[in-house]
Amino acid sequence: MKILIIGTGLSGGCIARLLKDRNHDVKLIEKQRIIGGLCFTKISPNGIKYEPYGVHVFHSGNPKIIKFITKFDKFNGYVHKRGLIINGKLFPLPLTKESLYWFENKDQIFQELQNRSSEIDNTNFETACISIFGETLYQYYIKNYSMKMWGMDPKKLTAEWVPKRLELREKEDESYFGSEWQGLPKNGYTFLINQIIKGIPVKLNTFIHNPEDYDIVVSSAPLDDIMQLKFGKLEYRSLKFDYKINEIWESQYMGTINLPQHPKYIRKCNFKIPHKQKSPQNWIQYQEPAATNKDNLPMYPISTKENQYLFNRYLKEVCKTKNICPIGRLGLYKYLDMDKVIEIAFDMLPIIENYLNSSPEERYNNINEIRNKY
Numbered sequence: 105m106k107i108l109i110i111g112t113g114l115s116g117g118c119i120a121r122l123l124k125d126r127n128h129d130v131k132l133i134e135k136q137r138i139i140g141g142l143c144f145t146k147i148s149p150n151g152i153k154y155e156p157y158g159v160h161v162f163h164s165g166n167p168k169i170i171k172f173i174t175k176f177d178k179f180n181g182y183v184h185k186r187g188l189i190i191n192g193k194l195f196p197l198p199l200t201k202e203s204l205y206w207f208e209n210k211d212q213i214f215q216e217l218q219n220r221s222s223e224i225d226n227t228n229f230e231t232a233c234i235s236i237f238g239e240t241l242y243q244y245y246i247k248n249y250s251m252k253m254w255g256m257d258p259k260k261l262t263a264e265w266v267p268k269r270l271e272l273r274e275k276e277d278e279s280y281f282g283s284e285w286q287g288l289p290k291n292g293y294t295f296l297i298n299q300i301i302k303g304i305p306v307k308l309n310t311f312i313h314n315p316e317d318y319d320i321v322v323s324s325a326p327l328d329d330i331m332q333l334k335f336g337k338l339e340y341r342s343l344k345f346d347y348k349i350n351e352i353w354e355s356q357y358m359g360t361i362n363l364p365q366h367p368k369y370i371r372k373c374n375f376k377i378p379h380k381q382k383s384p385q386n387w388i389q390y391q392e393p394a395a396t397n398k399d400n401l402p403m404y405p406i407s408t409k410e411n412q413y414l415f416n417r418y419l420k421e422v423c424k425t426k427n428i429c430p431i432g433r434l435g436l437y438k439y440l441d442m443d444k445v446i447e448i449a450f451d452m453l454p455i456i457e458n459y460l461n462s463s464p465e466e467r468y469n470n471i472n473e474i475r476n477k478y
């Protein structure tokens with residue numbers, strides 16, 4: 105089949121590779137002047153590798169995904185550790201029950217944890233967090249962070265990803281991602297994606313496509329854009345970045361530190377730690393949440409009930425088109441990590457190959473089933 109893939113991020117790159125290896129005639133287009141989407145590595149002015157869209161640690165518990173991704177570069181074995189600063193003190197992230205003894209009002213915190221119900225209250229993001237952490241910890245490290253991150257009251261967000269992203273551990277674990285295989289590509293993400301799409305034609309700086317010229321168009325672009333904003337805009341959140349070179353870094357091992365109480369930034373990353381680079385200097389990135397605009401890329405789908413409803417309308421509509429199939433974080437409007445967008449690319453293969461023979465209902469059910477799996 106003649107297939108056009110929109111977007112050269114990890115989703116577009118991986119689905120292009122998988123389809124090309126099944127002998128389809130594949131072409132990629134990308135609206136930016138560079139490939140990679142959010143997975144993009146550069147060298148800082150002081151010689152340190154870094155990701156301009158935030159440190160990206162690849163992690164997976166799935167042998168099929170590990171086998172696939174390690175064909176394209178060696179990984180550096182970095183085990184991600186994160187921290188958070190509360191009232192000037194550094195804590196591990198996820199918080200552990202052991203670390204709670206360092207809080208001034210620990211008695212109150214333990215009391216609230218003891219009084220929790222065994223069921224998570226999924227009414228909204230705030231109720232779900234309070235049922236896991238109790239009111240005091242929620243106020244300390246989640247509420248302000250989330251208001252900055254999403255630019256809205258956490259009560260307006262759904263509880264969709266709370267159990268997958270937020271936890272309170274019994275004691276300090278080896279890493280942020282538990283026991284999953286993890287690391288960064290030794291040559292960076294831009295190299296990795298270039299290797300993935302090797303031999304596949306790419307046209308950069310290109311938005312316009314003519315879907316009729318192809319059997320199938322697989323799109324990792326924002327779904328509302330692809331549907332010409334027919335039902336209105338889906339909301340995404342973005343980040344802006346500032347850099348510091350020689351500021352002191354609080355830990356030898358933590359690549360990222362969350363700043364829930366900072367008035368502007370949500371977290372900071374010191375890239376020489378995840379890239380395992382030896383340098384007397386640091387290259388520290390501060391991340392400030394922002395609305396999307398022509399400079400700030402869409403990065404995070406904002407999970408409110410209204411957005412979920414709108415996405416669902418768009419998904420039904422795209423399934424009625426002759427040949428457009430959405431994938432990826434922006435196409436499926438879901439907060440997905442890199443391993444998951446690759447798993448989805450594998451899962452989508454049979455759906456894409458049968459797309460022209462499927463009814464709109466079958467397409468919708470198949471895509472929704474995959475989306476809900478992750």
Ligand SMILES: Cc1cc2nc3c(=O)[nH]c(=O)nc-3n(C[C@H](O)[C@H](O)[C@H](O)COP(=O)(O)OP(=O)(O)OC[C@H]3O[C@@H](n4cnc5c(N)ncnc54)[C@H](O)[C@@H]3O)c2cc1C
Binds near residue numbers: 114431441442
């Ligand atoms: C700050 C941050 C940190 C992260 N850290 C991690 C981490 O540590 N570990 C992890 O596993 N995951 C992490 N992620 C998630 C990871 O970035 C995503 O899973 C992954 O990049 C999604 O790839 P994608 O191809 O679906 O989307 P994208 O990377 O967004 O790619 C979409 C591509 O489509 C292009 N495009 C859009 N519209 C059009 C159009 N109309 N025409 C042509 N091209 C178009 C875009 O320019 C872009 O290149 C992080 C994400 C963020 C924002």
